[in-house]
Amino acid sequence: MSAPTPLLAMRGIGKRFGAVQANRNVELTLQPGDILGLLGENGAGKTTLMNILFGTYSPDEGSIEIDGQPVEIHNSAAAIAHGVGMVHQHFHLVPRHTVLENLLVGRPGRRGLLDKAAAIARLDEIGRHFQLVLDPDRLVGDLTIGEQQRLEIIKALFSGARILILDEPTAALTPQEADGLFDALRAMAAEGMGVIFISHKLHEVRAITSHVMVMRLGEVVANLENAPEVSQGHLAELMCGHELTPPVKPEKKPGRPLLHLRDVATDIRGRTNLAGISLDVRAGEIVGIAGVSGNGQRELAEVIAGMLPLAAGSLEIDGAAVPRPSPNIMQALGMGRIPEDRMGTGLITSLPLSDSMVLPRIGEAPFSRHGILDHRAIRAFVEEQIERFGIKAGGPDIRAGTLSGGNLQKALLARELAWNPLVLLAAQPTRGLDVGAARFVHEQFLDLRARDRAVLLISEDLEEIFTLSDRIAVMYEGRIIGVLPIAEADVRKVGLMMAGMEDAA
Amino acid sequence: MIRMRLERRDSTPTWLNLTLPVLAVLATLVLCSGLVAMAGANVWTAYSKLFLSAIDSRSHIVETFVKAAPLIFTGLAVAVAFRAKFWNIGAEGQLLAGAMAAAFIGGREGLPAWSLVPLMIVAGAAAGGLWACVPAVLRTRYKVDDVVSSLLLNFVIFYGMTALLDGPWKDPLSGYPDSPDILMEAEFPILLERTRLHLGVLLALLSAPLVWWVMRKTSLGFSIRAVGENPVASRYAGISTGAVILMTAILSGALAGLAGVGEVAGLHFQVMSGISPGYGYTGIVIAMLARLNPLGVVPAALFFAVIVTGAESMSRATGVPVFLAEVIQGAALLTMLVALLFTSYRIRIARHG
DSSP: OOOOSSEEEEEEEEEEEETEEEEEEEEEOOOTTTEEEEETTTTTTTTHHHHTTTTTTSSEEEEEEEETTOOOOOHHHHHHHTEEEEOOOOOOOTTTTTHHHHTTOOOOOTTBOOHHHHHHHHHHHHHHHHHHOOTTSGGGSSSSHHHHHHHHHHHHHHHHOOOEEEETTTOOOOOOHHHHHHHHHHHHTTOOOOOEESSOOOHHHHHHHHHHEEEETTTEEEEEEEOTTTOOOHHHHHHHHSOOOOOOOOOOOOOOEEEEEEEEEOOOTSSOOOOOOOEETTTTEEEEEETTTTSSHHHHHHHHHHHHSSSSEEEEEEEESSOOOOHHHHTTTTEEEOOOOOOIIOOOTBBBBBHHGGGGGTSSTEEEEEEEOOHHHHHHHHHHHHHHTTOSSSSTTTTTGGHHHHHHHHHHHHHTTTTTTEEEEEEEETTTTTHHHHHHHHHHHHHHHHTOEEEEOSSSSHHHHHHHOOEEEEEETTTEEEEEEEGGGOOOHHHHHTTOGGOEE | EEEEEEEEEESSHHHHHHHHHHHHHHHHHHHHHHHHHHOOOHHHHHHHHHHTTTTHHHHHHHHHHHHHHHHHHHEEEEEHHHHOOOOOHHHHHHHHHHHHHHHHHHTTTSOOOHHHHHHHHHHHHHHHHHHHHHHHHHHHHHOOOOHHHHHHHHHHHHHHHHHHHHTTOOOOTTSSSSSOOGGGGGGBBSTTTTTTOOOHHHHHHHHHHHHHHHHHHBHHHHHHHHHHHHHHHHHHOOHHHHHHHHHHHHHHHHHHHHHHHHIIIIIIISSSSSSSSSSSHHHHHHHHHTTTTHHHHHHOOOOOOOOHHHHHHHHHHOOOTTHHHHHHHHHHHHHHHHHHHHHHEEEEEEEEE
């Protein structure tokens, strides 16, 4: 008996960007009903491979077959026509349109008229089949992140996708939402579709996939059945090529409060406003903020960074009241900041790396005196940080945007830690980072903790929150609805609180 | 089938940065050669006249530099502003502000003779800088689009100026709407006997390296670039973006104002409504051609000066209208904008099937 025709076969894919071989001789097969976990550190070539499949890049070598037929995929329209759908990490939706209108974007309809009735019928059918239900008349801007993702998946199915690529799909979901997503994926697999699931969260890959393919430095290093004997530790080692040990978090008695918020509220039109936020982060303590994105975490971070004005309440750093916080003042008081959007609010990707690394301190010695830059001092500082943090970059003059996500994060950490901050505010510090880079970031936080500094960790990654925090505060609709010492917290409790159930604590 | 697609580059090679403006200029000339041919002239003769007549004698070379001086100033003004993504389309108006301030000071009796030239320079720069603050403040305070406001303010000051020249500021001895001449002591010294090579030309040539130094070696220049490339990250890092935009506007407007000072104190010795044939707008093209590099502004301005000076001789010799010079200026901007695409993208040719 011959082997069944695979749904998708990518053969001998090679792709080069300048000096970097992003993909080398990559083989990938997907049978109907497969859920393939695609694992690898940042820069391992997963995204390149998926971009080739989705028509964003053309491969230098190799071929793609769908249902045994060789195909050429030159752009995303061709990919969709061949039944390939992709749900990106960042959604491509029109917030001011309804669910239905977003589904009809790019569809010709009949004689210039949108075929709404047929669309609603199809939406209904998808909803019943895969438990992906959405009200067609709701505005996309009003949907939660989880619902927007559901819409992206529905959009792909709507266009007739039989191969669905999901890039880091659970990054912004509550545990309960993630479970819902997994149910839908299983239903699709049962229908004979193929799913490619890219994630850094190994426990999810273990939970949902049927096969796992691990990539490293552009090559496939392992292809395995997701059998019970495959451990997360083993997968992590395959990804980074060496053994990993869990971080050490010794018992520690916290000291005086370094960051103190009392009844903080904001009043900004069109945003989630904070209400009655009271929180202490003490010396030698890591406090984790959990919550579904959009529940005020970003606003909290911006208030502490001095970017958003307080409408009420007070803020203190190490006992000193800050009546009118500004980025300058907060920085001068010893506040370090790892922003959520490192490309947008942290670094200047279009300028040399060294510019980003000295950006907050450019007006001070040794980087400038009387307004005149000391390029020697800047260079020495940046080279020292590159060395100290093992940042993989072609030197201080390379454009920051060419660095990988992990190295950008290391550069930001290096910049903020170089001044020995009293309080570190870290938002989504390991989002999109691979296991090795995330481990590095976590070690830096634990080192700050050991040196009696305070860390406020805002994260949507519960595993991270649970690994690092001494206390967990959960945010819901602009309020902190509960604070749990780590000993009393469990994923279920925190998950329910994230959904707004106050008495879960 | 052969397909072409654009792919993002990781970095721009240096040779490309240097050759792109040259290639853009060549492409412009090729594009415009059709027009030359339509005018019934031999393309080769016309172009050689256009370029060579501006540099074929000492006096022509000097004239080219004199012509280039205001273009260097306005080119620098735009280059500085665009670095901060402060879209100053108002160099023309700031030039007029500088020219008026210079003519006002230069025409005043009773000031010590030695102080006139420095005072005119300072006043012209200040007037240009101040006028540039208007769109900057409108943008930082009220989020008014700077392209629109800086452009429209050109007309405000232009018609304000012509009203003055037609009324209270009109030279009673002249039949035209001109201001009275400035004092003899206020005229810029001539640097080369029997030519029009005045102090303003030297100032323009010195300004380019000075502006380069400010942009490259000072924390202000650093902040201007940072705010231009990522205002949000700059604000988070404690840089006051509003203040930086305002400083940029003052610097940019002052440079444009100096262009006006040079024209008044070095060439015309009065203000008249035609004092600038659009130097402020040409400055935009020059800055783009120079890729916003202050040092690149000098060759770009010289190139334009050559074309403007040479257009006359070309027209006399071949009958091609002088307007070709303006067509070349406009086309050069377009080809350069296209060329800039290749600094961040490369063409990939893929063969299929």
